[in-house]
Amino acid sequence: MSHAAGSNRYYVPEPSIWPLVGSGALLLLAFGAVLSMNSIANGGLLLLAGFVVLLIMLFGWFGRVIGESEGGQYxxxxxxxxxxxxxxxxxxxxxxxxxxxxxxxxxxxxxxxxxxxxxxxxxxxxxxxxxxxxxxxxxxxxxxxxxxxxxxxxxxxxxxxxxxxxxxxxxxxxxxxxxxxxxxxxxxxxxxxxxxxxxxxxxxxxxxxxxxxxxxxxxxxxxxxxxxxxxxxxxxxxxxxxxxxxxxxxxxxxxxxxxxxxxxxxxxxxxxxxxxxxxxxxxx
Amino acid sequence: MNASHTAHHDDLGHHGHAPTGIMRWITTTNHKDIGTMYLWFSFIMFLVGGAMSLVIRAELMQPGIQYVSPEFYNQMLTLHALIMVFGAIMPAFVGFANWMLPLMLGAPDMAFARMNNWSFWLLPPAAILLTGSLFVPGGAAGTGWTLYPPLSVQMGIGMDMAIFAVHILGMSSIMGSINIITTILNLRTPGMTLMKMPMFAWTWLVTAFLLIASMPILAGAVTMLLTDRHFGTSFFAAAGGGDPVLFQHIFWFFGHPEVYIIALPAFGVVSHVIPAFSRKPLFGYVSMVYAIAAIGLISFFVWAHHMYVTGIPLTGQLYFMYATLLIAVPTGVKVFNWVTTMWRGALSFETPMLFALGFLFLFTIGGLTGLVLAITAVDIQLQDTYYVVAHFHYVMVAGALFSAYAGLYYWLPKWTGHMYNESLGKLHFWLSIVFFNVAFFPQHFLGLAGMPRRIPDYAQQFTDFNMVSGIGAFGFGFSQLLVLVVVFQAMKGGAKAAAKPWDGATGLEWTVPSPAPHHTFEDPPPFDQATAHG
Missing domain, CATH: 1.20.120.80 (Cytochrome c oxidase, subunit III, four-helix bundle)
Structure with missing residues (x-):
C-alpha cells in the first residue's frame, strides 16, 4: 500500500466541473424525454445530446476518481x-x-x-x-x-x-x-x-x-x-x-x-x- | 491548533489555484460553500412557493372567482406544495447538515465532496422543470402534490415535467443522504461514539435512512405514472386490471416517511437550541435517540391513514389507526424531554430560543390535530377539508420552518462572524408567530365546518374565516422578508461574534473561530465528554 505524503488525512478533492456537467446532461435528458414523449420536434436530438454529455461526464469523473485511487490518494x-x-x-x-x-x-x-x-x-x-x-x-x-x-x-x-x-x-x-x-x-x-x-x-x-x-x-x-x-x-x-x-x-x-x-x-x-x-x- | 493548521495550509497554496467568482460556487467541493448554496436556494424557493400561496389566499379572500381561473388555482396549489416540500424545506435542512455536520463531528468535509456538489447542482434543473412547466401548453400539473391518477394520467406536458423534476430531486436526495450517512458513520472524530454524537447528527442519520428507503419508491411511482401516460401500461387503470388506489399506496409509502424526513432534522435543531438557552444538557439523550429511531421505523407502517376513505377494509383502517396513534408515544417522549430540559434551567429568550419555543408549542398542536385525524371515524368527516390543511401547516411551517429559523439565528454568528440584529430577529419571530396563527388557526374551524380543500370557490358562510386567514397569510409572507434584512446585515457587519457566542452552547462547532475558516478539522480534533451532547 503506497501513500502519497500526508495522505493519512482524509482526501478532500479539488473543485470540479463534472457535477455541473452531469446536471446539464440530466436537464437535457429530461427536456428531451418530455419533448419526444409528447411528439414535439427535436426531442430525440436533445435526448441524444443529453446522453453524450452524460457519457462525457461519466468518463471524466470516473477517470478522475480512478486516477486519484491509483495515485494512492485514498x-x-x-x-x-x-x-x-x-x-x-x-x-x-x-x-x-x-x-x-x-x-x-x-x-x-x-x-x-x-x-x-x-x-x-x-x-x-x-x-x-x-x-x-x-x-x-x-x-x-x-x-x-x-x-x-x-x-x-x-x-x-x-x-x-x-x-x-x-x-x-x-x-x-x-x-x-x-x-x-x-x-x-x-x-x-x-x-x-x-x-x-x-x-x-x-x-x-x-x-x-x-x-x-x-x-x-x-x-x-x-x-x-x-x-x-x-x-x-x-x-x-x-x-x-x-x-x-x-x-x-x-x-x-x-x-x-x-x-x-x-x-x-x-x-x-x-x-x-x-x-x-x-x-x-x-x-x- | 486547528486555526494554525488552516493558516499553514492556505499559505502553502494547497487550494491556491481554487477558482474564484462564479466558478468557485459552480465547482466547489467545500461543505460550507455547498451548505450556503443550499440555504440560499431553499430561501429563494421559499419565496417563490410563498408567492404562490399568496395567489391562493388572494383568490380565497372572497367567495366566487376573483383573480385566477380554477385551473391556474390548482396549478398554484400543486406547485406551492412541491416547491415548499422539495425545494424549500428539504434543501434547507440539507444545507444545515452540510454546514454543521462536519463541524459537529470533527470531520474535514463531507465524505464525498464532489458528489455533494452534484447533489446541490441537481436542484436548479429540477426547479427549472417545475417552474418552467407553468409556461407550457396546458400549464403545470394541477393535481395537488400527491399526483393522484387518473387525473395525473390525463394532464398535459406540465405533468411530464413534474415527473422528471421529481426524478431529479430524488437523485439529489439519495446522493445527499448517502453522503450524510457515510459522513456520520465514518468521519466522526476518534472517541465520538454513536451514543456521544450531537443530536442533530442522530436525527440526520435516521432521516438519511428514511430518504434512501423512500425516495426510490416515489421514483417508482412516478415512473409507472409516466408509462401509464405514454407507453400504454395499465398500472393505475381498472380497465387493464390495475387500480388507481395502487398509486396512493405507493405514493404514501413514500409520503409518510417524507413527513418525518422533514420533521426529524427540525427535532435535531431544536434539541441543540433548547439546551443552549436553558444552560442545561439535553434531558434524556438516550431516550431521545430511541425515540428518533422508533419514529423513523414506525413511519413505514402507517401510510394508509391518508387513505381511510378509499375503501380499504375495516381491519386495515383499524390497524392503520392504532399504528398511527403509536407514533404519539416516541413523539411525546421528545416533547417531554424538551420541556424537562428547560425545567429549572437558566432560561434566556434570544431569537433562536423564541423560535424553538414557538416550534414546541405549535408543533405540539399540529401533532395533536394529527392524532384527531388518525382516528378513522373522525377522519371520514375531515378527509380533504381545511382541517387537514391546518394540521399539516402547523407541522410544516410552525414545525419545520420555525425550527429552521431557530437554527439560522443560532448558527448565523458561526457562518458570518457577526451577531445578527437581535431586535429585528425578535420582531421577525413575533410577527411570524402571530400572523402564522392568524393564517392557520381559523382553518381548523373551516375544516370542521366542512370546507373542502383544493377548491377556489366556497360557500358564503366560510367568508369571514377565509378573509382572516388571508390577512394572516399576507402578514406572514411579508414578515419573512425581514430575514433577508437580518442576514444581509450580519453578512456585512455588526458586532463581532466570539467563537462561542452562546454561553450555554456545547459541541465541536463552537471550538472553531467565527466565521468558521474555509477549511476546518483537517486533522481530527480532540473530543472530550464535556463538549458532547448538543
Missing part, C-alpha cells in the same frame, strides 16, 4: 466511505425494485380479484379475476411467458456469472492475474448473452405470444420489472467491462480493489433481483 478511511456508500446505493436500488414488486403483489392479490368480484359485476360483467390477466376491458387474448423456456436459460446464465465473478475475485486475491481477467471476460460474456436472450424473449413475446407492454396489467408489470432489470444488467455489464479493462491495465492489488468488489456486489444484487423476478413474474 487511505483506508476513504476506502471505508466507498464501502458504506456502495452498500447504501444498492439498498436504494432494492427499494426502487420494491416499488414494482409491490405493485405486482398488489394487483395479483388485491386489484384483480376485486375486479372479478360480484360487487364489480355492474361495471365488468363476466370478468374472471384470475392471474394472469390483461384486465376486464382486454379485447384479444395473450399467452403469458413460460418460466421453463428462455427465462430458465437466463437464470442459469446469471447464476453462472455469479460463479465466474467469484472465481475472478479469488484470482485477484491470490495474485493470479490470468484467472482474474479470464473470470471477468466470462462474466461479461454471460451478462451480454443474458441480455441477448432477453431481447430475443421480448421479440418472441411481441410476435408470437401477443404479450405487449399494452397487454393490461400483466404486460405492464412484466415489462416494467424485466425491463428495469435488463437495464440494470446493462449497467452492471458496463461496469464489469470497465473493471476488466482496468484489470488488463494492471490496476488493483490483492489488498486494495474496492472498485472490483463494488461491481461484484452490484452484480450479485442484479442476480438476486432476477431470482425474485423468475419466481414471481415467470414461475408462480
Amino acid at each position: 487511505n483506508i478511511q476513504v476506502d471505508r466511505s466507498f464501502r458504506w456508500a456502495m452498500s447504501w446505493f444498492i439498498f436504494s436500488e432494492v427499494m426502487f425494485f420494491a416499488a414494482f414488486f409491490g405493485a405486482l403483489f398488489y394487483v395479483r392479490v388485491l386489484a384483480v380479484p376485486e375486479l372479478g368480484s360480484p360487487a364489480q359485476a355492474l361495471l365488468w360483467d363476466g370478468f374472471v379475476g384470475h392471474w394472469p390477466t390483461a384486465g376486464p376491458a382486454a379485447k384479444d387474448s395473450f399467452t403469458p411467458m413460460h418460466a421453463w423456456g428462455l427465462p430458465a436459460i437466463n437464470t442459469a446464465l446469471l447464476l453462472s456469472s455469479g460463479v465466474t465473478i467469484t472465481w475472478a475475485h479469488w484470482g485477484l486475491i491470490a495474485g493470479k492475474r490470468k484467472q482474474l481477467i479470464l473470470g471477468l471476460i466470462l462474466t461479461v460474456l454471460l451478462g451480454v448473452t443474458f441480455l441477448g436472450v432477453q431481447i430475443y424473449e421480448y421479440g418472441e413475446a411481441y410476435s408470437h405470444l401477443n404479450l405487449k407492454m399494452t397487454t393490461g396489467v400483466y404486460g405492464s408489470t412484466f415489462y416494467m420489472l424485466t425491463g428495469f432489470h435488463g437495464f440494470h444488467v446493462t449497467l452492471g455489464a458496463t461496469m464489469l467491462a470497465v473493471i476488466l479493462v482496468r484489470s488488463i491495465k494492471g490496476h488493483f492489488t490483492a489488498e486494495r480493489h474496492f472498485a472490483f468488489e463494488a461491481v461484484a456486489w452490484y452484480w450479485h444484487f442484479v442476480d438476486v433481483v432476477w431470482l425474485g423476478l423468475f419466481v414471481v413474474v415467470y414461475w408462480l
